[in-house]
Amino acid sequence: MTITNAEYHADPSVSASHLHAVAVSPENYYRKYVDPHRPAVEPTSAMRFGTLAHCAVLEPDELHARFAVCPPRNTKAGKERAAELEAAGIEVVSSLDWALAGKLSEAVRRHPIASELLSDGKAEQSFWWTDLDTELRCKCRPDWMCRDTVIDLKTTTDASPAGFARSVAKFRYHVQQAHYMAGTFATRFVFIAVEKTFPYSIGVYELDDDALAEGQRLADRDLRRIKRCRENDNWPGYSAEITSLSLPAWAYDTSTIAEDF
DSSP, X not given: OOOOHHHHHHSOSBOHHXXXXXXXXXXXXXXXXXOTTOOOOOOOHHHHHHHHHHHHHHXXXXXXXXXXXXXXXXXXXXXXXXXXXXXXXOEEEOHHHHHHHHXXXXXXXXXXXXXXXXXXXXXXOOEEEEOTTTOOEEEEOOSEEETTEEEEEEEESOOSHHHHHHHHHHHTHHHHHHHHHHHHOOSEEEEEEEESSTTOOEEEEXXXXXXXXXXXXXHHHHHHHHHHHHHHTOOOOSOSSOOOOOOOGGGSOOOOOOSOO
């Protein structure tokens, strides 16, 4: 189904972002996505750039219709032009971000595998389904879908295998993959990781079986957590009591250098 990004995000069905939120705590999920008194969320600069970069890479024909650079807002001409663009539904971006998005797009197009993956298919399709275990209504919006393959574009500071593996773990991309594959019935999921600094290096990755299994386990756990919290109308946070806290293992200094010098 093709709808606008705003319409997609307004739908209350469970997305991968919901799973990430409830993994932090049920309270975190409730405050962000359920609480009727939650504040409107303003996109961060990183989120805004990500949207721009995705458009430049995946939907270049839409770029000039959705984004524009204007004179600085601290000038009269800049304020007036920005107001005109925003009234027309066009997002104002900085000249630096515009130039960087173009460079990332060029880098992806030069990469033989990345460009081939994006040579056929469609961007930003929305999918809805009902999870069979929890009966929760779910949704996802893949960056790019070509038949039975999902391609996910990630901008990053380190697209090397080790660096991007850390990003997968930190940002739970393996959970996102499990959620998207459930909704799209895809049999393959490929990440295109592109660095945001020169030379804009690119890595193209698929997760191994262990990563896939862990992503599915966590996705299933998080869906069950949302279901239980909804049924009980109970959204616990980190702790209701004073909790003993230990340092992580890396915080202990195990060096053998003499202290008296």
